Amino acid sequence: MFIQELGKEIKARRKTLGITQQDLADLAGVNINTVIRIEGAKINPTVEVVSAIADVLGMELRLEIKQIAE
Numbered sequence: 001m002f003i004q005e006l007g008k009e010i011k012a013r014r015k016t017l018g019i020t021q022q023d024l025a026d027l028a029g030v031n032i033n034t035v036i037r038i039e040g041a042k043i044n045p046t047v048e049v050v051s052a053i054a055d056v057l058g059m060e061l062r063l064e065i066k067q068i069a070e
Contacts, residue, residue: 004041006050011039013057028052 014024021039025032030049037043038053047063054061 003044006045007039007041009059010035010053010057013059014039017057024053024056027056 014021019027021035022032025035028035028049029052034043034045034049035053038045038049047061051061053059
């Protein structure tokens with residue numbers, strides 16, 4: 001579920017900014033296939049890759065770890 005939501009958010013923000021997948025890949029320093037696969041929820045990207053993409057898109061990346069109530 002997280003991967004699908006991530007891809008959806010990245011794609012929506014990229015389109016809002018009016019940049020192509022190739023532009024995003026170039027600016028983030030990743031391969032275009034990586035962007036395509038992330039947007040399509042086909043891969044589980046590393047935190048480093050998601051962080052680079054988030055920086056380009058002006059998005060904040062937050063990782064929360066919470067204890068589950070017993």
